[in-house]
Amino acid sequence: MNTVFLNGEFINREEAKVAIEDRGYQFGDGIYEVIRVYSGKTFTMKEHMERLYQSADKMKLTIPYELDELTGVIHELIKANSIQDGSVYLQVTRGVAPRQHNFPSSEIKGSVVAYANEVPRPLQQMQDGVTAKLVEDIRWLRCDIKSLNLLGNLLAKEEAVSEGHYEAILHRGDTVTEGSASNAFIIKNDEIVTHPATNLILNGITRRVIQDICKRNGMSFQEKSFSVDEVLDADELFIASTTSEVMPVVKIDDKEIGNGKPGSVTKKLQELFEERINKG
Numbered sequence: 001m002n003t004v005f006l007n008g009e010f011i012n013r014e015e016a017k018v019a020i021e022d023r024g025y026q027f028g029d030g031i032y033e034v035i036r037v038y039s040g041k042t043f044t045m046k047e048h049m050e051r052l053y054q055s056a057d058k059m060k061l062t063i064p065y066e067l068d069e070l071t072g073v074i075h076e077l078i079k080a081n082s083i084q085d086g087s088v089y090l091q092v093t094r095g096v097a098p099r100q101h102n103f104p105s106s107e108i109k110g111s112v113v114a115y116a117n118e119v120p121r122p123l124q125q126m127q128d129g130v131t132a133k134l135v136e137d138i139r140w141l142r143c144d145i146k147s148l149n150l151l152g153n154l155l156a157k158e159e160a161v162s163e164g165h166y167e168a169i170l171h172r173g174d175t176v177t178e179g180s181a182s183n184a185f186i187i188k189n190d191e192i193v194t195h196p197a198t199n200l201i202l203n204g205i206t207r208r209v210i211q212d213i214c215k216r217n218g219m220s221f222q223e224k225s226f227s228v229d230e231v232l233d234a235d236e237l238f239i240a241s242t243t244s245e246v247m248p249v250v251k252i253d254d255k256e257i258g259n260g261k262p263g264s265v266t267k268k269l270q271e272l273f274e275e276r277i278n279k280g
């Protein structure tokens, strides 16, 4: 039996049904977060919850619960489902109303869904590295919102995965932005570089943890945009997200990165990230 949260109630997963006129279903008019659970404890929960409320503000969506209440819901789901290593998915939509593009009256309450799953860590891939495909970034210009509207991301990911890759790395013209569901980093001469946190990327919580790890350990971390050629010429390349953690990319399209194996700086970051996880 699996317990989920739907609009104020904890119910069986099979009983959780949403309305056909939910704006999340019809328009992707909502936001979400994925929060990692390690050994039964949440990782960077506060940062995820704050970002959820920031995404809501950016699209004028009112979340019908206080941050503390939603945090309690997440803890309850982890407990009720005895999650050890897994993740919690949380989404808020603008609610159920007759279909029209403009927002419904403020009396319509947002719909909130949350559930938890056991999800193994991608340990083998983290050790061996993965491959990626460069794909044109065709998404809209508010990628800083973690919105349910993911069609641009899905098309890119599908193109990469159908050709045997783990992830699509997106570029707007010559500028590399991020992965389809992760942030992208290159390493050149021991300097770690990632796209600045502008409207063109989603500022990942994992990205911020890596930034903090670099600061505390005297590793050079630069937020500046880089080109497709700089990726091809990088010493190391990795992506990062809640589910992928620090994931080495050893080949992009047909080009091996470095010697085609996870590099030393990426491995150092993996070790330090592991320490962070263990600290809880």
Ligand SMILES: *Cc1c(COP(=O)(O)O)cnc(C)c1O
Pocket: 146, 153, 178, 179, 180, 181, 182, 183, 202, 203, 204, 205, 206, 207, 240, 241, 242, 243
């Ligand atoms: C969620 C997401 C990320 C990674 O964010 P984390 O908070 O580290 O999981 C990066 N890019 C996109 C497009 C995302 O949706």
